[in-house]
Amino acid sequence: MKNNKLAILIQLVIILFGFADISAQNPIIRNQFSADPTARVFGDKIYLYPSHDILGKEGQGRPEWFCMEDYHVFSSSNLTDWTDHGVILNQTKVKWADSTAFSMWAPDCISKNGKYYFYFPAPPKGAKGFSVGVAVANNPFGPFIPQPKQIDKVSGIDPNVFIDKDGQAYLYWSAGNFMVAKLKSNMVELASEPQIIANLPEKGLKEGPFLFERKGVYYLTFPHVENKIERLEYAMGPSPMGPFKMAGVIMDESPVGCWTNHHSIINFKKQWYLFYHSNDLSPKFDKNRSVRIDSLFFNADGTIRKVTPTFRGVGLTDASKQIQIDRYSRISDKGVSVSFIDTLNTFAGWKTVFNEKNAWVQYNKVDFGKKKYKSVIIKAISQKGGILQLKLNSANGPILAKINLPESKEWKETKVLISGLKQGSHNLFLSSENSNIVEVDWIKFE
Template identity: 65%
Template structure:
């Protein structure tokens, strides 16, 4: 009975705990991540893509019916706190709209205000198209209580809230242009006329405003379609309403061709981060997206250094966890490739395929701890059999294990001794010493 209880507890923990690398939410589609630091944790409020079917949304288009919130204290291990707002439990929302698009959340005076855009069921009172509502909670993870009506005077999508150093709160949103207005102290009503922020690109779609301040510079960041897909751009000013001067790109258009990108930028434990999305689990359909994180930094003059997207993402991975080397830092250009484990269920993740001797995958920032690790286990398969070599530090660094993969088309767990334990945080290299067509799912030490 004790073993059964322990197993059940482990399953419950796994069901609510998600892991590092990009994308960092790995059991559902997520997009438009609004990241916030509350206390010593980062909370991420994304939209939740689902696949539309006949009678449930518009087939072939964005389809979102609810919101979840996720949190982490190390940007590596993420907890899903579950659904916080759904379209059929908000008094003013059309319950079959499937348009719970990009949200935001902010804390003020111990209350948490969650802003979300969607379509109202009373088009006479609130008009057609999108308006923006608020749900309020006592804790970052909820429960959130939606207000009875949306914010008066706001029509559009992509709400973003910024509280300046003097305590004044601002609401920004998009609808062709990017708009802004002051908020009252209750965070539920506008406290100024709506301003069009007209110092931004005049051609092409712009949306998704996200404003932050650093060293007296106000950064207006936004996705913009100059060609066919969105890139993340920014402009700077000396107050929350500008005027803003266009500076350049935070991140270029996605190499995958994902039409949208939507983001947030935070500082956490003395490091800045960019949260954004791509279409990792849905390469042929960019209305089903997945959220990512990468580090962001500034030049001495306050300009933003362009962020290059990675699969490795951020954070430190424990050697005793399942290290997904397919979320690599670097991959050999000859003989290594990545493929889905199961194209019918892409949430199962990816495998790294080593096609020839010398092919390798590099995975940085693995914490081997301070107590010796005695064995390594890998989930692998090999058409003809092969030997994988595990090294640390660099491609010619110390060999810490050799793992013989038997000839089999089936996935097998293979264990081998650790030959040369090294403590601390190391870069990990997995190299095919001999053999062909060897697939690896994950590797773990104990």
């Protein structure tokens, strides 16, 4: 009963203080920097436990390096709308940790016996390197209470926990090599001596182990620097402790040069997803990163198909909400580009700029449901006025609307009537009908 009352109280606090709802595609978190995402399915929701990048400065971490002082948790029931439940743990609340280190790096969270165990690395007071601690809660969004001591015999970063079908829990972490040990049923102590996981690449940095099981096969996945920056790789084995055999690459090196990548893999409603990060909101400084999601698929032999990062990401977008077409599914070869609305505040997002006739973008998976929408609203700027055409599904699809934009030097919302819209889920195809420059922020339907 006490736990239920606490859960209700926390939810009331969330409502009263207005923790952010974030509706977006890649990157999925737009109100702060986020990295190293561990996603977990608890009940009918996904809970996301990333690390939290902030900008380091004198007296606050190390300038020009990774700077992290706390952890947030986010949740979603549809992979599109994410709720930020606020800070669940701060470096000042951990007795054994250096409260001035700003090094709360990649975490994990797991559920067992009605409790939630949050594992995190941090530099201990008066010692070098990292230790791993545990904070415990009765709910996936906290409050998490850190244990008074770190886990004995665990020195390293990037803790990951896996619970096998027989109930045995395993802790993995990175310490140059990957280490593994069994956990006791209390989930805060080791039940076996740590051992090195063999048969993995010996050259180049490897970190961020994440283990999952599918059809009796255990997949050990991790970032690895084979060349200059990290890519996501994996090995396969018959048990949680191996032996593992290298199997391939999940995701190639970042096309925009983000030096790190860090990930997790989950199965949600019969579809597998890869959570990872890039430097979308900080293209010139890759120590401020942002979480992304893309779908993941397997070959018939159990190997993983390589994932290509996308802007569109996953999930359905509600037609009545702002549709960010800059997170496109497809884009024409010329005549259209994407840039920040405000380069001094990248959290304001992006805009799509048309500057040639017949330039286009396509945005997939918009959910119109069973509603009868009558109009479309577009937020845009066009100093000379512009004409856009909105179609369903493709360049040859039914025309929903022809949008005549007035001359303007400021953002304006223009509403036009639509016709020919069918219920259900559709792709949107937006094209320019002349060569006047048109900048589009978003569209939505009413």
